Amino acid sequence: MITFEPQFFTERNREIDDGTLRAIAREVRKDILKMTTNANSGHPGGSMSAADIIVTLYYYKMRHNPENPKWEERDRFVLSKGHVCPALYSVLARTGYFPLEKLMEFRKLGGMLQGHPSMDTTPGIEISTGSLGHGIGAAVGMALALKLDKSDSKVYCMVGDGEIQEGSVWEAAMSASHYNLDNLIVIVDNNNLQIDGPVDEVMSIYPTMEKWKAFGWHTIEINGHDFKEIKEALNEADNVKYKPTMILAKTVKGKGVSFMENRAEWHGKALSPEQLKEALKELGEL
Amino acid sequence: MEKVSLRDAYGDTLVELGKRDERIVVLDADLSGSTKTAKFAKVFPERFFNMGIAEINMMNVAAGLAASGKIPFVSTFAIFGTGRAWEAVRQSICYPKLNVKIVCTHGGITVGEDGASHQALEDVANMRNIPNMTVIVPADDIETKQVIEKVAYTDGPFYVRLTREKFPRIFDENYKFEIGKGHVLREGEDVTIITNGVMTSFALLAAEMLEREGISAEVIHMPTVKPIDKELIVKSATKTKAVVTAEEHSIIGGLGSAVAEVLVENCPVPMERLGTPDVFGLSGKGWELLHYFKLDENGIIEKVKKVLERKEK
Numbered sequence: 001m002i003t004f005e006p007q008f009f010t011e012r013n014r015e016i017d018d019g020t021l022r023a024i025a026r027e028v029r030k031d032i033l034k035m036t037t038n039a040n041s042g043h044p045g046g047s048m049s050a051a052d053i054i055v056t057l058y059y060y061k062m063r064h065n066p067e068n069p070k071w072e073e074r075d076r077f078v079l080s081k082g083h084v085c086p087a088l089y090s091v092l093a094r095t096g097y098f099p100l101e102k103l104m105e106f107r108k109l110g111g112m113l114q115g116h117p118s119m120d121t122t123p124g125i126e127i128s129t130g131s132l133g134h135g136i137g138a139a140v141g142m143a144l145a146l147k148l149d150k151s152d153s154k155v156y157c158m159v160g161d162g163e164i165q166e167g168s169v170w171e172a173a174m175s176a177s178h179y180n181l182d183n184l185i186v187i188v189d190n191n192n193l194q195i196d197g198p199v200d201e202v203m204s205i206y207p208t209m210e211k212w213k214a215f216g217w218h219t220i221e222i223n224g225h226d227f228k229e230i231k232e233a234l235n236e237a238d239n240v241k242y243k244p245t246m247i248l249a250k251t252v253k254g255k256g257v258s259f260m261e262n263r264a265e266w267h268g269k270a271l272s273p274e275q276l277k278e279a280l281k282e283l284g285e286l
Numbered sequence: 287m288e289k290v291s292l293r294d295a296y297g298d299t300l301v302e303l304g305k306r307d308e309r310i311v312v313l314d315a316d317l318s319g320s321t322k323t324a325k326f327a328k329v330f331p332e333r334f335f336n337m338g339i340a341e342i343n344m345m346n347v348a349a350g351l352a353a354s355g356k357i358p359f360v361s362t363f364a365i366f367g368t369g370r371a372w373e374a375v376r377q378s379i380c381y382p383k384l385n386v387k388i389v390c391t392h393g394g395i396t397v398g399e400d401g402a403s404h405q406a407l408e409d410v411a412n413m414r415n416i417p418n419m420t421v422i423v424p425a426d427d428i429e430t431k432q433v434i435e436k437v438a439y440t441d442g443p444f445y446v447r448l449t450r451e452k453f454p455r456i457f458d459e460n461y462k463f464e465i466g467k468g469h470v471l472r473e474g475e476d477v478t479i480i481t482n483g484v485m486t487s488f489a490l491l492a493a494e495m496l497e498r499e500g501i502s503a504e505v506i507h508m509p510t511v512k513p514i515d516k517e518l519i520v521k522s523a524t525k526t527k528a529v530v531t532a533e534e535h536s537i538i539g540g541l542g543s544a545v546a547e548v549l550v551e552n553c554p555v556p557m558e559r560l561g562t563p564d565v566f567g568l569s570g571k572g573w574e575l576l577h578y579f580k581l582d583e584n585g586i587i588e589k590v591k592k593v594l595e596r597k598e599k
Contacts, residue, residue, distance in 0.1 A: 078350075119353070119382045127353050128382040131373060137343045138378050141350020141358075144335065148311070148356070168374070171343030179335070 001027070006067040006096055009058070012075070013235070016060050018227040024094065025055045029256045030283050031090035031103055036270040039107035042115070045266035047087040049191040049224070049251035050158060054079075056230045057156055058091045066096035069123040075153050076126045076142050080135025081160035081189060082116040083268070089113050089122070097124040133166025135159070136186060140176050143184040143244075158187045162194030165203050170215065176244040177216030184244040185237045186217075189224065191253035193264045212246040224249030257282050287454030287487060293391045295427035296448055297322025299434040300359060304330045309357045310438065313348055315341050320450070321361040321391045341371040345386075349378035352385040357438060360386060364393035364406035364447060368413050379443045380418045387437050388413075389446040393423075394483065394534035395562060395579060396451035396572035405567035406447075411539025413445040414512045420465065421512040423447045423482040423533075423541070426455045429509065432463040440465060447483070449534075451572040454487040456507075468515040470522070474504035477590050477597075478522040478529045480545050482508050485532040485560075485581065492586040503590065514544045520552045528597040529557040530589045534581055537561035556596035558589040 002024055008014065028051045036042035057077055058064065065071040079088050086106065093100045098112070105111025112121045116130025126142070129135040139157035146153050159169060176184050188208065196202045205211075209219050218240045222229040230249070237245035253267070254260030257279040260271075271279055303310045304326055311333045318324040318336065327334035337344040341362055348358040360367070367390040368375070379386045390409065397405040413421050420442065424430045430448065437444040456471075471486070472493050481489040486507045493503040504522055508515065523529050529549060531542040542559030549557055562579050576582055 127349060127378065129377070131377040133342075134346045134349075134374055134378045137346025137374070138350035138353065140343070141347035141352075142354050143350075144347065145351045145354030145356050148333070149354075168340075168342040168346065171338075171340035172346065175337055175340070175343055175347065178338075 006065060009064050009066060009095060012061060012063045014060055021055055021059060021227045024059060025052050026256070026283055027094065028055055028087060028090045030280060030285055032086040033271055033276055033279050035086045035089070035103050035106040037273060037276045038104050040270050041107055042086055042270055043083040043268050044086065044270060045193070045253040045260065046081065046160065046189065046191065047084040048255045048257070048260065049253045050084045050189045051087045051255070052225050052227065053158065053187055053189065053230055053249055054087050054091050056227060056234070058095050060231060061234045062156065063153070069097060073153060076155045078126050078129070078135045078139040078142070078155065078157040079117055080129055080139070080157055081132065081163050082129030082135065085117045088117065092124040132160065132163040133168040136169055137172040139184060140172050140181065143176070143181040144179060146183055147181070154183045154185060156185050156187065158189055161188055161190040161192060161199050161205055162202070164188065164205050173212065173215040173217065180242040181244045182241050185234070185247065186244065187247045187249055189251055190248055191251045193253045193262070193267065195264065195267045197264050208248055216243055217246045218243050219246050219248065221248045222250065224251035225255060287456065289452040290427040290455045291452045292424060292427055292430045292448040293322045293450070295430040296389055296434055297325035299431045300326040301329050303435065303438050304333065307357070309355065311335065311351055311356045311358050313337055313344050313358055313360045315339055315344050315362040315366065317362050323361045341366045342374045345371045345374035346378045348386045349382070349384050358386050360388050362390060363404060364390035364409040365404060368406065368409040368445065372412055376416050380416045383418045383442055385441055387444045387446070389434065389448060391448045392450045393447040394449055395567050395575045395581065396449050396484065396534065398450065398572035398575060399569050401569035402566035407536040407562050407567060408539065409447060410511055410535050410541065414539060414544065419443050419445055419512065420510065421445045422465070422510050424509050425483055425486040425507060426453055426457055428455065428457040428459065428461055429463055433509065436463060436465060449484065453484045456487050456490065463509065466510045466513045466515060468506045468508040468518040470504065471507050472503070472505040474502040474526065476502045476526055476528065477594060478504045478506060478526045479532065479586060479590065480506045480508050480519065480529065480541065481532045482511065482541055483534050484576070485534055488583045488586055489532060491583040492590070495583060495587060496590060501590065501594070508541060511541050511544050514548060516548050516552070519545055519548045523549055523553050523555050527555045528593045529555060530560065530586060530593055531557070532560040532581070532586050532589070534576070535561050536564065538564060556593050558593040560585050560589050
């Protein structure tokens, strides 16, 4: 297991190579599948598409302190697409917010890891999410508060591509550029699949870049599984002034397991124990 | 009785709070002139956020501000704040118990000429049904000022319902508002009248008129609809054995429902509810509409007589 002391995370842009990030993300993907199969429910597909980005945020980019989740100088991460919390829970556990064993409490009665993120029960969760289209608005509020406090902390927020069908996402997008929130970075996890099928068939969100641009955002398009590109995009956002940044991350739903990739059916269904064995073999565990 | 503006009292109190505490921030959705948050905006432009005509986002942004240590007051018309934005209030404010104060004006039928689309007759029900939410319906300007000061420094989500119309002043400076407590304004033996908002002034009138007919009515002002003052309701109903509620709200889900829930579980006595029936409002002058729906002293007296008949059987 790759572990770091809590103080490792308290500065931004840490020395960590892409190979190490990839190895961590592989562990996170195994966690996602074990957690969801153990719970016999949850959302593995989108968790796998989001994993590399969340790993890069917590291990490379964000300033945070697993020993003190409410540390004032921390950067914030808001998971607006709350259903992919298995990826976030795994990263929080692995960076030291709570013991790894807790992952097996996911979705269990009395456990601290709710089916969707709850800031009341889980250290490291900045705001409770789950109902789509609300987290990004809360991220705007956090960014406004940080500006009022003249803090240099940043707010990172991940939204789903299906999620941006919610009108409230665009209300939030409009308000973020109106208030010149250059401390807000939104990452769209564009795996192009939602529960009912391909996003462009259910309700097209395209052209995505042009929409965010028209709303006054600085936009960057990347491959959401290429650590070099993720790092570069996050660093580019640091130099953008007076406007928020949207990173459109092209991703693959179910990334990392051949029989899960690009298949909508794995949106909200756990692998069977047999399928889990297959998948873990592919991810190099068995 | 002198008529006073609850929303002006709100705007003025916000400015006072803003002077004392930098954590106070205010959000509005393009109605700051009507909700009177414009008063705060003028003095503290850097702590006032106009969110445009986008109430869902306004609630979410308020949640984010609260999660970052601010004390956000959020205002718009009652129907938009509690209706359109309901699920943002539920998900982002109430579920995580965040310190957001939703203060809406234009509650009730006295919105008047704008008609059904703008008259919130469901707002108290909408907010009362969400866990962690406290719901308060003040009666006049003096109470409004105290409510706003109190909720600013009481942790958790609040909904305060104010109105467009001016209402009669019924309290003086000796009044002391407490969250979750009803106030006996007049003691009586034959019937208990429980009200809030504008209906409290009508209840006092009705009680005087009933006294002339030899009926002794106890009048309880119940500003906090949730959590409701169960103890006081049970105590009074045990004594009078007949209860009438009156509110400027649908009879479904508001004060009448909250009182009925307490009575039915603790001391079932005959009860009558006065409110708007299960219908939409309509255009007209505010006070005309109150009388049209019998939301006045005569309506209360009618309900009192009805409940007394049932009590005698």
